[in-house]
Amino acid sequence: MTRTDAAAQYNPMxxxxxxxxASSGLGPGYAHELARRGADLVLTARRLDRLEALAVDLAEKYGTVSTVIPLDLAAAGSAAELVHDLADRDIRVSTLINNAGFxxxxxVVDAPADVVRGQVAVNVVALTELTQAFLPDLLSAALTHPHGAxxxxxxSTAAFQPVPQLAVYAATKAYVLSLTEALWYETRGTGLKxxxxxxxxxxxxxxxxxxxxxxxxxxxxxxxxVMTTTFAALDRQAPPPHIVSGTSNRVVAWLAGSAPRRTVVRVTGRLSRR
Ligand SMILES: NC(=O)c1ccc[n+]([C@@H]2O[C@H](COP(=O)([O-])OP(=O)(O)OC[C@H]3O[C@@H](n4cnc5c(N)ncnc54)[C@H](OP(=O)(O)O)[C@@H]3O)[C@@H](O)[C@H]2O)c1
Structure with a gap:
């Protein structure tokens, strides 16, 4: 089977x-491509007006149904709240796009404590809790909808090296990369992409x-x-553990992983002062 076999393409119909x-940036990009491929959506973020406008847009363009749930993922317990909310509505999730982050x-010494905590809460804690809570549903969807889960x-490319002046952010993304690659291995052979x-x-x-x-x-x-890179990877029989969008970004990520750490942090430190 070739890596681009049509039968293996990601099909969330x-x-x-x-x-x-889902209220800005990459989130609506994911929502549009998922809806275009026939998936109904659950859209979450804090800005309700943006989510509602997106839901209308998706319904008009693709005829899909969107459930809008405003939520602050920095708040303790918010991931569990979302899980229970979807269970109450009898919504089973087959695809999870953990995209929220900032x-x-x-x-670090000058950063307000709540901003540091917020980055860890959204980028790390909520992402991990949502991943673990939805993993059983994703795995069972991979059985019932082959290539649809x-x-x-x-x-981020910030995951590949320390980034002075964005230290906490880069560290949270290193966590996301590490967690996801380990999950990629743990779920091998299940059909979950x-x-x-x-x-x-x-x-x-x-x-x-x-x-x-x-x-x-x-x-x-x-x-x-970024959407083209993401969905090209999902359309493969087995997507890679991570993908970097953009050739120059791929080169920089590779260099960061190959050079001595001390050299790498000196370079990123100098670049961050510009
Ligand atoms: N753009 C880049 O240069 C870049 C590069 C590498 C990686 N990324 C990653 O890409 C992902 C998407 O970011 P983006 O570039 O699309 O930026 P964006 O336009 O600022 O979108 C960020 C999204 O995250 C949501 N969000 C932030 N804090 C939240 C909170 N406390 N609770 C719930 N939702 C929250 C925002 O919604 P509300 O504000 O409405 O809550 C928004 O929908 C992030 O994980 C980011 O780290 C971005």
Whole structure:
């Protein structure tokens, strides 16, 4: 069987996919492609108006049903709340896109404690709790809908090395990458498609939330480019444990993994001062 065998393509038609962080940036990108492929959606984030507008858009364009659940994933117990809410509504999730996340620029010593805690709470704790809670449903969906069940955890190219001035964020993404690759192994042979998506800097609200100044002539990737990379991986018989979107990002990630750690952190430290 070739890696792009049509029968192995990711086909969530008739299933339900949960997308966290669906109110802006990559989240709506995932929601559109999932709906285009015939999945109903559960859309969650804090900004209800954005989620409702997206749900209407998806219904008009693809005729799919979206359940909108406003939620602050930084709040303790929020993942469990979401799990119970979906159980009460009798919604079984076949695909989980753990996309919600944020970073904040600056040195750790100057960072407000709640911002540090928030990054760990959303990027690490909520992602882990949602992954563990939904994994049984994802695995059983992989049996009933071959090639229609997936777990996508959004990491970052920041996962491949320490990043001074984005230290906590990069550490949370290293966690996401490590967790997802281990899960990829643990779920081998089950039919569940598991991968960590590692975008480089992308045109979303992320940079504004992070407080990053414009990075000059460096081109940001588009949401569409990240979607193309993600779904090309999901369309493979067995997606790789992680994917990096963009050739130059792949090269940088490879270099970061190959060079001595001390050298790597010196380089990222110098770049972060620019
Ligand atoms: N853009 C990049 O350069 C880049 C690069 C690598 C990785 N990533 C990763 O890509 C993912 C998506 O980010 P993005 O680029 O699309 O940025 P974005 O446009 O800022 O979107 C972030 C999403 O996460 C949600 N979110 C943030 N805090 C939340 C909270 N406390 N509770 C619930 N939802 C929360 C936001 O919704 P509300 O504000 O409505 O709650 C929003 O929908 C993140 O995991 C990010 O780390 C982004």
């Amino acid at each position: 008739g299933t339900t996919a949960l997308v966290t962080g 970073g904040r620029s600056g040195s 997936a777990l996508v955890n959004v990491a 598991v991968t960590a998506v590692c975008p480089g800097p992308t045109e979303t609200e992320f940079q504004a939330v992070a407080g990053n100044a414009s990075r000059g002539p460096r081109r940001l990737m588009t949401v569409d480019e």
